Structure formats: structure tokens, C-alpha cells
Amino acid sequence: MDAFVELSAELTGFSAEELRSTGLVEQYAELAQDATDAELIQLWYTGVWRGQIPSARAYAEGLAWKAVGVAPPGTGAPGFGSWEHRPRRSV
């Protein structure tokens, strides 16, 4: 498992901690046993595995969104009027 997290961290630019906090490590390690690097990145970044989104959580925890610092549409409510503020620095 640690090897999977390590590889994922190296490819995605997110720390092992950040990856674990998605709650998806087990699911993805199982799913992506024979994944290419590009497939593994796509899974982490967009929640898409070979043309499917395996769970609502996979979508909600997509790292592309986390990189930008916003919740994927339909998963998080930043609150009324929050969209008026300067975005938080994300990287």
C-alpha cells in the first residue's frame, strides 16, 4: 500500500497525507493494479477510471479541483456570496 501511495504522490504532486485524506487509497490501489502512469494520474485528478467514475467520492475528491482550490460542481457549498471573494491561493 505504501508503495502505491508513494508512486501516486510522485506522479500527482500531492503528498501522501493529502492522498490518504481522500479516503480513496484502498479503492484505487485495488482498481489501478495494472494502470499506466497516465491512467493513474487521470484517476486521481478526475476520478475517471477507463471511461467510468467508480464512485461519487472519486468525483468529489478529484485532485484537479483540489489543485485549483475549488470543490467539484455539485459536491461542496462554499456558502452564499463566497464567490465574490478573491480566490485562496492554491499551490
Place this chain on the structure above:
Amino acid sequence: MKAVVVGAGFAGSLIAKVLGDNGFRVTVLEAGTETGHDEAVHRFRTALVKSPLAPYRTTVAAPSSDYLINTGPFAYSSPYLRMNGGTGTVWTGITPRMHPEDFRTADLGRGRNWPISYDDLEPYYRAAEWEIGVAADADEQRQHVPVADGYAYPMHALPRTYLDHAVASVVDGQRIDGRELLITGTPQARNGVPVSGYRPDGHLCAGYASCVPVCPENAKYTPRRTQKRWSPHIELRTRCVVNRLHADEFGRVTKVSYQRYEDDTTGRHTRHEVEADVVVLAAHAIENAKLLLMSGLANSSDQVGRNLMDHPALLTWALMPQPIGPFRGPGSTTSIDAFRAGPERATRAPFRIELGNWGWGWSAGSPDSDTAEFVAAGLRGYALRKAVADRVGRQFTLQFEIEQEADPANRVTLSEDRDALGNPRPSIHYGLSDYVKDGLLAAKRVSDQLFELLKADDYTSYKPDEERYFEHNGEPLRYWGAGHSGGTHVMGASKHDSVVDQWQRCWDHPNLYAVGCGSMPSLGTSNPSLTMAALALRTADHLVSHRAEEVRCTMSKAP
């Protein structure tokens, strides 16, 4: 008085409510089924392509727009949903009024005039805004459309996006083609802070950024809200597909036939009929036309199904010089209205410009597409993360709603092909005139100048292998379907060249009404549903005040 309403969507739910409140016995026949709210949210999250209809259950017996057959030179690509609540469940919830000029499009531009004016509709705009729940500021709207003195929208304007402020700080007061630019708040059918005397239904908009196709917070208006307020005089029957209206020798519609199914996965059904004193067709512009054609009614003018319109939308996309935080909050909270009216519309289609706050989601499939691009270019690790953050964090899109004039050649007819119930599938012949194409090109030029003013990096590209690509005057262009189907049972001043009168009553049938955007002689440059709702409330008022006359009529024709 017994009314049958066909379709429990946007227009049908509104009319049924007024009739029910005024003592009509109302039966609403709805072709589709239901999708629970939580189920829709879940289906949205796990849908690979988050297209407008993805969250919703559809049935084999009542297919949605994916069963249309395109036969014309251009694809008609605007979807609609057959489910309780209709396309009004999917919509974005942007609710500008039409411009007064838009009611005189034949005189000032192309297409058809309305038999009524902006002033005739103004009180109903107000009624519709209160019924739907619209957040806007009257003084701000007065900058481009007349709003009655002393009027307050039921909710204060929503806060603008950070993008809106960033754009306004550069373009407000600048000029393009002699027009002064001003970023103006767009009226929204989603919950903001109420004025006194208004109690919002549902929660305050919390910024989920998925209004199309489903608002997890129920902050956006959908017809289910109106249905919750229906009186007990209203009976809703779902899974009932109306397939024919019957008229007697005097033209009065006497009964409605429908096919009822239990099983969502087959075309198995039973046949039924219901009698009515008055029938209101509210099945969506394309389905209304289909039903009239299938019934052989209302077509002495030969205009049923013709004049099909949409807003061919032009999308352009770019990067702001600084991060603006897209995908937070509603899809668009402001627009530029300077190109909606004026003498140019004599020569090319006018347009409205929406500032799009959801990155390049619709235009280019972001952020998945950006990720794929960077991965393919070999980026890994922190470099990848930074590239995605930098690219997506600065994205915005301009959406130009181009007016399309009523053209009798753009039309819905009945295909030879049948659906699972044995009913003809709608066949669509659709094209874009030079007037529209000139409008699209003018919009593209305005976009170029706006991006230059903003010092934005323009990433717009239209490629020949993409859907809905074409060239005009040697320039590549592309259009998107805005979802704004209209014109198919057009309203007019004379029975010789229109299907319904100013009350949306079929000229040929005194007790048959066809309601919805299908009645609109022009769509102008506004998202049409607020105008449609105002018309629906006006028709409902007419029905209520003419009830006595209707009853007399029914009795005199009785055998």
C-alpha cells in the same frame, strides 16, 4: 369547469396552479416519471459526461430529445427532458426580461412581430418574477429595460462573482463599435436575500456550481416548487403520454387520448381517454407541435411546427491575467447588454453576452481536458499540479446568445420512424440564416476586442472536425444549442399566418391553448423562460376571467 393540462413542466405547472386556485377541476397528464432529488444528485456525481439530462430518469415510452431526428443542414442540438418537472428541472435559472424592441423584430430586424407589446406583458413579468422567485435589482435592470416604478424584485440581486468584478473594473465605460460597455447583474431564479413580504422556498444559494443540471441545495427554481403549492383540485397523472386530441365538428376539443405505462423499460402500455372543457398543451415547443400535427389540429395557417428557433450560442474562452476562482457559485451572474438592441439589428442578429463563471467547463471540458493535455505533454508531480492550478484558476468563458429569427423553413415534422409507443418521432429541419451567421461573426469580433481590453489570453478555437463547425465569410465558427426551443406554434395577429392568438388560444379551436416558448414570435436575446412564464400567467388569467363564456359555449354546443 374541467381542464386538462398536457405536461407537468415549466409552463404547465404554472397554469395548472392558477386554474386550481380558481376552482377549475384540473387533470395534469405527464409523459415522464420522477427522479428523487438525492438520486439525481448522486447520478450527476457519477456521470462520466455531466450533460444536462444525465441525472434524470427517462423511460423507453417517453424518450427525451435524444429521439429527435435531424434532417437539415445544421444539427438542432438543444436538449429537453420528459420527466415530471420537464426541462424546467434542468435549466440554469437565468431570467432576464426581453427588450421592448424584441416585440417588434419584423419592423426592426428579421422575423416576426408580436401581437402584444412589452407594456402589455410588463405586469405579468412582475407576477412571474414573484411566482418563480427572481433575485435582481430594479434600478440596475432599468439601465436597459423598463421596469415599473416602485417595483421591487422578490429578492435582492445576488452577489457578483469575483470574475465579474475583475472584468467590470476594466471594461465598464469602455467602447466597442461605438457602444458603451457596462457589466450588469443578471436576474436569477435562485434564492438570494428576500425583500420584505417574500418568503423564499428552498435554501439560500450556497454556491454548489451545478445549477445545470441539478442544484443540490434546492436553491434554484424548478416546477416542483409550484407543484407543491397546487391546490387539491389538481390531479397529476405521471407516465401518461398524450398522443391525440379530438375535436368536434365545431372545432371544440372534446377529449384527450393518452397511453399509460407502468414499466419504464418497455413500450408496453394501456390506452385511455379523458374529457375536457378546456385543454392546455404544455408539452414543450417541439412536443406541442408534434401533438398538434399528430392530431391534425390547429393548422389552417400551415404554421404548426414551423419557425423553430433557438439561441445559437457562440462560446469564446480565455485566461484572465490573474486567478479569478472559477467554478464557485452560479454559472453567470452578469452580462453585457449593449448589443441587444439598436440599428445594427436591421442587418445582423443582435446578441447578449453572458460572463461565464464555470471556467471552460462547457466550452472545452475543463479541468479534465487540461489535465489530459498536461499529462500528454509529460508533466508529472508538482509541475503538473501547478500547471493545472494556473490554467484552470484563470479560466473564463463568454457566452453570446444570438437571436435567431422565425423562419418557416426551420421546422418540426413527423418522421416515418416510430418510438416504442408507436408514435412518430419528431423530425427536425434546422438551419442558420446569413442574418444569424453575421450575428455570430459580429459576436466573435466583439469577443476579440473584449479579450484584448482584458489582456486575456484567447484560447478559443473552432476546428473542422468538431460538431456544429462551419465557416462564414472564410472564418471558422461554431455554435452551441442554448436549450431555448421556441416558435413552433407561433402567436400572431391573424389566423391566416399564425397558430395561436395573443392569449395562446389556437385560432382554429376556441377551447384549445398551446403554451410555452412555442408561442413566441421572437426570442430576442433573452433566455426565454421568464417571458414564457409571464405569457402563461397571462393566459391563465384569461382562462379564469372567460370561464363563464366558456361554460355558455359548452352548453350551447351540447347535443
